[in-house]
Amino acid sequence: MNLFENVRLALxxxxxxxxxxxxxxxxxxxxxxxxxxxxxxxxAMTGSVTKTMDKIGGKNIMVSLSPKNYDTQSTxxxxxxxxxxxxxxxxxxxxxxxxxxxxxxxxxxxQLNSGFIHKDVSITGASPDYGLVNNINLVQGRFIxxxxxxxxxxxxxxxxxxxxxxVGVDGDVIGKEIQVDTKSTNETYTVxxxxxxxxxxxxxxxxxxxxxxxxxxxxxxxxxxxxxxxNLNGYENFTIMATSNTDSAAFALTTKEYFVKGLxxxxxxxxxxxxxEAMASEATGMLATLSxxxxxxxxxxxxxxxxxxxxxxxxxxxxxxxxxxxxxxxGARNSAIRSQFIIEAIIICLIGGIIGxxxxxxxxxxxxxxxxxxxxxxxxxxxxxxxxxxxxxxxFGFYPANKAAKLDPIDALRYE
Amino acid sequence: MMRNKIIEMRGIVKSxxxxxxxxxxxxxxxxLDVYEGEFLSIIGASGSGKSTLMNILGALDRPxxxxxxxxxxxxxxxxDDGLSQIRNKKIGFVFQxxxxxxxxxxxxxxxxxxxxxxxxxxxxxRRAAELLQLVEMSGRSHHRPNELSGGQKQRVAIxxxxxxxxxxxxxxxxxxxxxxxxxxxVMDIFHRLHQEQGKTIILITHNAELAEETxxxxxxxDGSIVDNRMNGHYQLEACNxxx
Ligand SMILES: Nc1ncnc2c1ncn2[C@@H]1O[C@H](COP(=O)(O)OP(=O)(O)O)[C@@H](O)[C@H]1O
Ligand SMILES: [Mg+2]
Numbered sequence: 001m002n003l004f005e006n007v008r009l010a011l012x013x014x015x016x017x018x019x020x021x022x023x024x025x026x027x028x029x030x031x032x033x034x035x036x037x038x039x040x041x042x043x044a045m046t047g048s049v050t051k052t053m054d055k056i057g058g059k060n061i062m063v064s065l066s067p068k069n070y071d072t073q074s075t076x077x078x079x080x081x082x083x084x085x086x087x088x089x090x091x092x093x094x095x096x097x098x099x100x101x102x103x104x105x106x107x108x109x110x111q112l113n114s115g116f117i118h119k120d121v122s123i124t125g126a127s128p129d130y131g132l133v134n135n136i137n138l139v140q141g142r143f144i145x146x147x148x149x150x151x152x153x154x155x156x157x158x159x160x161x162x163x164x165x166x167v168g169v170d171g172d173v174i175g176k177e178i179q180v181d182t183k184s185t186n187e188t189y190t191v192x193x194x195x196x197x198x199x200x201x202x203x204x205x206x207x208x209x210x211x212x213x214x215x216x217x218x219x220x221x222x223x224x225x226x227x228x229x230x231n232l233n234g235y236e237n238f239t240i241m242a243t244s245n246t247d248s249a250a251f252a253l254t255t256k257e258y259f260v261k262g263l264x265x266x267x268x269x270x271x272x273x274x275x276x277e278a279m280a281s282e283a284t285g286m287l288a289t290l291s292x293x294x295x296x297x298x299x300x301x302x303x304x305x306x307x308x309x310x311x312x313x314x315x316x317x318x319x320x321x322x323x324x325x326x327x328x329x330x331g332a333r334n335s336a337i338r339s340q341f342i343i344e345a346i347i348i349c350l351i352g353g354i355i356g357x358x359x360x361x362x363x364x365x366x367x368x369x370x371x372x373x374x375x376x377x378x379x380x381x382x383x384x385x386x387x388x389x390x391x392x393x394x395x396f397g398f399y400p401a402n403k404a405a406k407l408d409p410i411d412a413l414r415y416e
Numbered sequence: 417m418m419r420n421k422i423i424e425m426r427g428i429v430k431s432x433x434x435x436x437x438x439x440x441x442x443x444x445x446x447x448l449d450v451y452e453g454e455f456l457s458i459i460g461a462s463g464s465g466k467s468t469l470m471n472i473l474g475a476l477d478r479p480x481x482x483x484x485x486x487x488x489x490x491x492x493x494x495x496d497d498g499l500s501q502i503r504n505k506k507i508g509f510v511f512q513x514x515x516x517x518x519x520x521x522x523x524x525x526x527x528x529x530x531x532x533x534x535x536x537x538x539x540x541x542r543r544a545a546e547l548l549q550l551v552e553m554s555g556r557s558h559h560r561p562n563e564l565s566g567g568q569k570q571r572v573a574i575x576x577x578x579x580x581x582x583x584x585x586x587x588x589x590x591x592x593x594x595x596x597x598x599x600x601x602v603m604d605i606f607h608r609l610h611q612e613q614g615k616t617i618i619l620i621t622h623n624a625e626l627a628e629e630t631x632x633x634x635x636x637x638d639g640s641i642v643d644n645r646m647n648g649h650y651q652l653e654a655c656n657x658x659x
Pocket of ligand 1: 469
């Protein structure tokens with residue numbers, strides 16, 4: 001008797017009792033469906049996190065000076081700041097790990113005036129590498145150059161929304177002079193570039209609707225205009241872009257240690273270095289905990305389902321005692337009877353598993369679509385789920401099948 | 417003329433143990449020889465041990481004591497899987513209550529012994545159809561047992577017994593559940609199998625008239641053979657042969 005014949009026999013047996021078979025499968029269906037749903041959601045979330053991380057710079061490490069004690073007012077001293085020399089030394093120590101370093105400083109919000117147009121904007125002073133590190137997507141012109149920096153030039157990069165407001169979608173804004181008023185300044189800048197604002201459509205990274213218009217000017221220009229920082233020579237924060245094969249979480253720690261050493265022991269400040277990747281893995285870690293919880297529930301459901309299968313197989317063996325006797329009288333070996341019933345149990349579980357995988361994938365896709373990161377269900381968990389449901393069939397089908405195989409042919413034949 | 421002794425039983429005892437002290441002996445030392453191609457009947461009152469004897473003959477059961485040689489093979493040396501194989505290849509059972517598998521069609525029922533005999537699928541269907549034709553049941557090959565009359569069911573059962581072309585057909589009161597007319601039809605099939613195909617047939621029956629039609633009749637009483645004689649004209653033939 002080959003496998004194919006056994007499968008046919010089992011299917012015939014199940015067809016005779018469709019409703020019962022379906023009810024028996026319920027535990028398996030629920031168990032497999034929940035595992036499948038959560039792994040579909042999980043892979044969607046990890047996928048979208050990775051995608052968004054790439055967009056916003058997953059390899060970035062944000063380094064900043066922060067007060068050791070937030071209760072007491074601490075003011076930054078010049079000696080606290082990280083000097084250009086220190087930074088150059090750091091950079092040459094870790095050339096393999098560092099792709100770029102960018103600096104920026106917030107100038108706060110202000111009002112942009114150009115002719116009759118007035119817009120609220122926020123101004124950020126940025127270094128030339130800022131564009132690379134923060135994935136600034138320039139659509140026109142150029143970003144800040146070293147010469148802009150050295151010359152503390154009044155040049156500005158605006159976003160497409162502002163460009164559209166000023167000159168329309170097709171208009172040429174490069175070289176146009178615009179005037180910006182902030183709390184303490186009143187300057188005129190020349191537009192050198194237009195960038196497209198990054199849209200993050202990932203609900204996991206949702207940080208409120210950001211309708212601000214951000215404009216970039218050289219950081220040197222920004223510092224020279226800000227009375228608080230004019231005299232300070234050094235940096236209080238910067239962003240490192242790690243190379244793609246660097247473990248940015250680990251490198252964040254290295255960075256922190258490196259610069260903490262440079263701070264005087266008496267300083268009120270310490271170094272904070274955080275990698276975006278580590279922050280994101282915190283989010284995925286939460287998902288892992290959730291998956292574990294659901295897996296436990298699914299496991300219990302599969303166990304109960306397996307016991308249900310065993311129960312129904314025992315009923316089936318008793319109901320079909322006479323049939324077993326007939327088969328034995330006609331020459332069926334014990335092993336043939338055993339495999340017939342085990343395969344029937346496997347098929348119940350496998351069909352349950354297939355329904356479960358289908359249902360779970362559908363739920364997962366629905367859930368991930370609702371959460372705005374549609375995905376296709378992952379292949380490997382699907383295969384694992386199906387194999388696992390077959391294993392349940394073997395495990396819980398064995399005892400009833402063995403019972404059937406060991407029936408005495410005469411007792412079985414005489415059974416009414 | 418040398419005839420092959422296909423069945424040889426010596427001192428077959430069958431006991432049931434209903435708790436240690438209550439040993440219940442059903443067959444008390446049966447000696448029986450059956451030659452290949454014989455049509456033998458076994459008669460006896462209800463409870464005399466006919467079915468018990470048939471189960472041993474058919475390798476469904478093992479005797480408590482005694483020796484049984486089936487086609488010269490000592491059955492006490494055969495393991496359970498071997499017995500399955502013997503039931504499959506050498507023996508065809510026909511039961512009083514038909515014992516067809518209710519969910520399967522007539523064709524599938526007839527093909528079942530071939531399934532366990534490892535016959536390929538297409539060959540199974542072909543031969544099953546052929547056998548159904550032999551018992552004049554071709555028109556009902558796709559009917560399930562509950563759509564068939566008693567006589568029809570028994571004809572399907574006989575076709576099934578013939579599936580692997582066994583040497584011996586064991587029929588335990590095959591007409592017991594049938595009216596006289598359909599019983600007659602079933603008997604005719606046995607005669608045909610005996611005459612045309614030379615099958616060894618052992619028929620258990622209550623009906624003395626039907627027993628008379630066979631070559632030899634054995635009478636069981638309380639688990640012992642009390643009579644063993646040739647019937648009617650066969651008796652004459654046997655006499656002539658021995659002369
Ligand atoms: N499993 C068993 N346990 C105890 N007694 C049995 C068992 N099977 C059959 N018997 C007894 O054996 C006797 C012979 O039974 P059976 O061979 O079926 O008779 P028959 O077929 O001639 O009517 C009966 O008295 C029956 O009660
Ligand atoms: Mg009987």
